[in-house]
Amino acid sequence: MSVAAADPDFATRLNAFDLAALVYEDGIAIDRLMVDFARGLAEAGRRVGGIAQLPPGPATEPGQVDLIDLMTGDIRPLKQRLGPGAASCTLDGSALAAASTGIRRAVAAQVDLVVISKFSKQEIAGGGFRAEFAAAVEAGLPVLTSVKRSQIGGWLAFTGGLGTLLDGRMDILVDWWAETERRRAKTRHRHVS
Template identity: 90%
Template sequence: MPVAHPAADPDLAARINAFDLAALVYDDGIAIDRLMVDFAHTLTQAGRRVGGIAQLPPGPATEPGQVDLIDLMSGEIRPLKQRLGPGAASCTLDGGALAAASTGIRRAVAARVDLVVISKFSKQEIAGGGFRAEFAAAVEAGLPVLTSVKRSQIGGWLAFTGGLGTLLDGRMDILADWWAETRRRRA
């Protein structure tokens, strides 16, 4: 059964508090991954239940091109790309890792966490794949959702959301203000 999304379901769109759906807008070179991981950690330390997935920022031991995702509920870290070796020309995206990450998002939705984090809305989702169904499931469940979207892909995000949601500048103070207002509205 396909999952409805706001742009395709006017009844769902009427039930959504657009403020609960937020995307951090970023450009190349902006440390959006670090911001999202730090924000999730701050909320968890404050006693909030945060679930979903976040992309870990590269560390000193990170290999070039390596992308790791962390399941924010279990703490499990998974590489998102296959290591095919030097000179490999095929796609390095690991379908198994993507499926495992989607399970982590769905588990967070089922647990009705305080905030669902989905690291990015990108080309995969715009093309109809990636975590598109998981975004829709979290929104349908009425949970606050935080993601990031590259400035060049805002049009795809707005098409998916039907224009609903809040676009945020990628700064901790703005993110903290969004969360405080979200909590106030949900109280």
């Protein structure tokens, strides 16, 4: 079920610009872009929360995926290290639970921006961070994620066609954020007047 279908008034409350997905292809350094953008906002005094996937570093083992909680700075490996030849699922359930908690903590803190690293096959299938996406959007917070070009159909089905798709470039991301802040400040000013 899409976010919009679960709540018929959702579309009237959501500014589609607040829900943004960076579109990427294999080989694009989307993780680096998201982490650099989030860190830049935090350095500029914005409250950024949620989770991002750290780009591989020189000491990163092949297949290693690390998530960073953008509010606490905690880094957790997403995959269990099961050793060579292991055939079972390598996703670490406790890391996923901690990441979920990090996203929900950001929503509860009403941060300026909630980052959720990726919308992927897990969310399309009804799992992953699907509930956390919905909670952030329903709280009226700007949400930034990334979606692989081949999975845009699943993203559009989940959002009910709402939201905005962005090319995975820093200049476009910076422009999106500037417009988001401008529009949200205007809305706050209207509510105060």
